[in-house]
Amino acid sequence: MTSATDIKQLLQHHGIQPSVQRVAIAEHVLATDRHPSADQVLQEVQRKLPVVSRATVYNTLKLFVEKGLLRQYQIAEGPTVYDANIERHHHLIDEETGRVIDIPWDAVEVKNVEGLEGFEVDSYMVVLRGRRRDGS
Amino acid sequence: MTSATDIKQLLQHHGIQPSVQRVAIAEHVLATDRHPSADQVLQEVQRKLPVVSRATVYNTLKLFVEKGLLRQYQIAEGPTVYDANIERHHHLIDEETGRVIDIPWDAVEVKNVEGLEGFEVDSYMVVLRGRRRDGS
DNA sequence: CTATAAAATTAGACATTGTCTAATTTGGGA
DNA sequence: TCCCAAATTAGACAATGTCTAATTTTATAG
Ligand SMILES: [Mn+2]
Ligand SMILES: [Mn+2]
Ligand SMILES: [Zn+2]
Ligand SMILES: [Zn+2]
Numbered sequence: 001m002t003s004a005t006d007i008k009q010l011l012q013h014h015g016i017q018p019s020v021q022r023v024a025i026a027e028h029v030l031a032t033d034r035h036p037s038a039d040q041v042l043q044e045v046q047r048k049l050p051v052v053s054r055a056t057v058y059n060t061l062k063l064f065v066e067k068g069l070l071r072q073y074q075i076a077e078g079p080t081v082y083d084a085n086i087e088r089h090h091h092l093i094d095e096e097t098g099r100v101i102d103i104p105w106d107a108v109e110v111k112n113v114e115g116l117e118g119f120e121v122d123s124y125m126v127v128l129r130g131r132r133r134d135g136s
Numbered sequence: 137m138t139s140a141t142d143i144k145q146l147l148q149h150h151g152i153q154p155s156v157q158r159v160a161i162a163e164h165v166l167a168t169d170r171h172p173s174a175d176q177v178l179q180e181v182q183r184k185l186p187v188v189s190r191a192t193v194y195n196t197l198k199l200f201v202e203k204g205l206l207r208q209y210q211i212a213e214g215p216t217v218y219d220a221n222i223e224r225h226h227h228l229i230d231e232e233t234g235r236v237i238d239i240p241w242d243a244v245e246v247k248n249v250e251g252l253e254g255f256e257v258d259s260y261m262v263v264l265r266g267r268r269r270d271g272s
Numbered sequence: 273c274t275a276t277a278a279a280a281t282t283a284g285a286c287a288t289t290g291t292c293t294a295a296t297t298t299g300g301g302a
Numbered sequence: 303t304c305c306c307a308a309a310t311t312a313g314a315c316a317a318t319g320t321c322t323a324a325t326t327t328t329a330t331a332g
Binding site for chain 2: 288289290291292298299300
């Protein structure tokens with residue numbers, strides 16, 4: 001449960017003025033484990049708060065990324081998606097639905113990244129393609 | 137060295153009519169270890185063959201992907217890129233230049249992908265972010 | 273409380289990337 | 303050579319994202 005006041009405080013602690021629009025956007029995008037695109041966020045938010053513009057959604061998502069509240073990825077076909085999970089983790093793309101699913105960092109093991117010759121690596125993730133197994 | 141006749145045979149062996157445009161596109165896109173976008177391919181090819189249209193470049197790249205001559209990725213910011221390296225391998229995104237660099241499959245080791253609970257995995261790659269080390 | 277200025281929001285223009293259609297051109301084979 | 307299916311093409315259209323200039327909202331100084 002993240003109440004509206006909690007959201008406001010969270011934004012303020014990150015140096016973000018909690019306007020009505022920003023709180024509404026935060027409530028949706030920070031609470032989901034989906035990986036919505038900017039236009040999906042716009043659709044969702046407009047149901048609760050009809051007076052929000054496309055420009056504000058794009059501006060706000062960018063702001064949240066800059067302030068470290070969100071990550072932004074371009075991993076599958078289609079538009080940039082936003083990710084409220086800011087811990088390091090991997091991603092699986094469901095090839096049937098196109099949906100991006102979080103995979104815990106320790107679910108797979110990646111070795112020898114530090115020893116990679118000729119490169120300095122800041123971060124990495126495994127991107128998998130497949131599908132959910134039936135009972136899941 | 138991949139000569140024009142070699143290219144023609146390669147296309148024919150993949151069931152592709154080797155038109156002038158397709159050969160010109162193949163010469164560029166199959167010979168590079170860069171990861172060009174469709175519009176980059178268009179720019180390059182038009183220098184040698186001014187009579188090639190945007191539609192043909194998009195159509196041809198799609199055809200090459202369907203026929204297994206090319207891979208298509210959406211890994212970094214920006215447009216879809218095409219990859220002549222059809223062996224499995226990983227990718228590093230140079231954060232300074234934005235360039236995508238191939239990393240050999242055995243340069244890093246990924247474990248426990250088969251044991252991933254709840255998912256069936258068809259393929260995977262490690263996507264790293266960083267930069268070339270000075271003398272490289 | 274009111275005035276002022278800065279910050280936030282907005283509509284819509286614009287750019288880029290990609291798809292599609294309908295018309296034209298090309299070229300392989302009878 | 304002729305025919306016709308395949309290939310190419312220009313340009314319309316759609317989706318995604320950026321930018322600008324005008325308007326609205328909000329914080330705060332007086
Ligand atoms: Mn995620
Ligand atoms: Mn590659
Ligand atoms: Zn809640
Ligand atoms: Zn060569």
